[in-house]
Amino acid sequence: MRTKEITPPSLADTRKLLAAADEYDVELAALLRVLAATGARRGEVCGLRWSDLDRGARTLSIKRSIASVPGGTIVKDTKSHAARRISLDGDTIAILELQRDRVKHRAAMCELKFNDDGYVFTATADGSDPLHPDTITKGFGRVQTRAGLNGIRLHDLRHLHATELLAAGVPVPTVSGRLGHANSATTLNVYAHFLEAGDRDAADVIGSLLRSTE
Secondary structure, three states, rough: OOOOOOOOOOOHHHHHHHHHHHOOOOOHHHHHHHHHHHHOHHHHOOOEHHHHHHEEOOEEOOEEEEEEEEEEEEOOOOOOOOEEEEEEOOOHHHHHHHHHHHHHHHHHHOOOOOOOOEOOOOOOOOOOOOOHHHHHHHHHHHHHHOOOOOOOOOOOHHHHHHHHHHHOOHHHHHHHHHOOOHHHHHHHHHHHHHHHHHHHHHHHHHHHHHHHOO
């Protein structure tokens, strides 16, 4: 069964959102950048720990997710119940380095030792607790208003990641792996409409190549 068609935000609107977030809250901006750059789910980014980041290899391991429950949060497996490791671009690595510096500074101001296994995005000085997923969604709503945009959901950053990679010709299995889908068939199902549009472009390309030059 095919899922309903999706409408990811444009790259221009995404850049506006990230710029507005940077003016509003640099830590929220860093989190939104990670969402857009990895295609991870909201709870998965909330669940990131510093030990999941390999700065030398420029990779991020997504092993857990934070879920909202009455009275707080719980740590659970990813949706596919499997961990995954994905590569990061240099700019996202640099943004995470700045986030690390901010967390270290906050710990030092509270006369605490930086926790190498603390949460990357946290409101606690010792990094012991993750951000609540709903806090991210509410912050995103405020950023969207500041950017003069509407109708974009936080989850749409995940769709942006997938559709832009597919448009750039990244193989479906690679995109599927970054998204944490159980298999490529899931990716094909979710983004069927987008892939059909790309297939029409492919038909025009091959047609022009086969066209007689006489």
